[in-house]
Structures are given as C-alpha cells and as structure tokens.
Amino acid sequence: MAEKLAPEKRHAFVHNGQKVFEWDQTLEEVNMYIELPKNVPAKLIHCVIQAGHVEHDIMLPVKTDSSFWTIEDGELHITLQKREKGKTWASPIQGQGSLDPYVADQEQKRLMLQRFQEENPGFDFSQAQFSGTCPDPRTFMGGIHTD
Structure with a gap:
C-alpha cells in the first residue's frame, strides 16, 4: 500500500534547456x-x-544529523531530512525549479494520503480522494472520503 503512495516520478529543474537536477x-x-x-x-x-x-539555500531547514549524500552510477543523491515532517516543499532549492500550482497541489494530496496511511496502518488510502483544496498534511484533522 505504501508503494502506491510513493512519488510516481521525479520533478526536474531545467535551466536553458539543460537538466540541472531532479527531485x-x-x-x-x-x-x-x-x-x-x-x-x-x-x-x-x-x-x-x-x-x-547545500551549495545553495534550500527551501526549508533540514535535520543535518540525519541528512546524507551518496554517489551511485554517476549520480549524486542527496537525502535531506525535513525538520517539519509532512511539510510540502515546492522545490528543494530557493528560487529554482518551483512546482506549478497544480503539481504542488497534487504533491500535497499525495503527502496527505501518506500521512493517513502512516497513522492508520491496515487501511488502504491509495484510492482516497479529496474534495476541494487539499489542506496542509501536518495539521489536517479530517475531510477525505474513500469511494
């Protein structure tokens, strides 16, 4: 069930036609x-x-003691541990590659469903749908329905 709520694809930051990073x-x-x-x-x-x-100012503060980086198959992979669990980031780097509003809303919905799944093990929220605007996954108290 959790894998159904994992990121489906990476977001890409492209500058002057060249991919700078994915996230x-x-x-x-x-x-x-x-x-x-x-x-x-x-x-x-x-x-x-x-x-x-991290080379540039990042969007929000991270926990440095549990953040790390690795290199594998010619790719630098940086894992930043969020200080505010559940907070939806529009981009990892300030001013670079921010998600458009629709994609940001979809990302927030996916994180909200992850939060429900984590807090209610044994239930499958992968098909749940939100009505209206998706609330912040850190503070939401109700409002989803599963058809």
Whole structure:
C-alpha cells in the first residue's frame, strides 16, 4: 500500500534547456538527484549539508544529523531530512525549479494520503480522494472520503 503512495516520478529543474537536477519528496525527506559529469572522478566530489544550505539555500531547514549524500552510477543523491515532517516543499532549492500550482497541489494530496496511511496502518488510502483544496498534511484533522 505504501508503494502506491510513493512519488510516481521525479520533478526536474531545467535551466536553458539543460537538466540541472531532479527531485522528489516523502513525508520525511526530500531527495535530490544530480547527474555528475562523466569526466569528474567521484572521489573529487564533496557535499556539505547545512541546516539551510547545500551549495545553495534550500527551501526549508533540514535535520543535518540525519541528512546524507551518496554517489551511485554517476549520480549524486542527496537525502535531506525535513525538520517539519509532512511539510510540502515546492522545490528543494530557493528560487529554482518551483512546482506549478497544480503539481504542488497534487504533491500535497499525495503527502496527505501518506500521512493517513502512516497513522492508520491496515487501511488502504491509495484510492482516497479529496474534495476541494487539499489542506496542509501536518495539521489536517479530517475531510477525505474513500469511494
């Protein structure tokens, strides 16, 4: 059931026709994926994760003690642990690659359903639908129906 509520695809930030990074999120973390240049050895890459900064200012503060980065198959993968579990991020980097309002609403709905699934194990919320605007998944107290 949880896999039905996982991110379906990565969001891409493209600048001047070139993909800069891709990203996705769950209730607890934001994942960034950056394709490394083929001629740069992985041992030369070093990533420093600070509460509000990873090479650029990030959208919201993160828990640095549980955030990390890895390199696999020529891709830098940065996992940022959200300080505010359930908070929907419009982008990992301030001012770069923000989701359009429709996609942001869909992302917020998906995170809300993840929250319900986590808080009510044994129930399948993967087919649940919201009526109206989706509330913040951190504070919502009711209002979904399952057809």
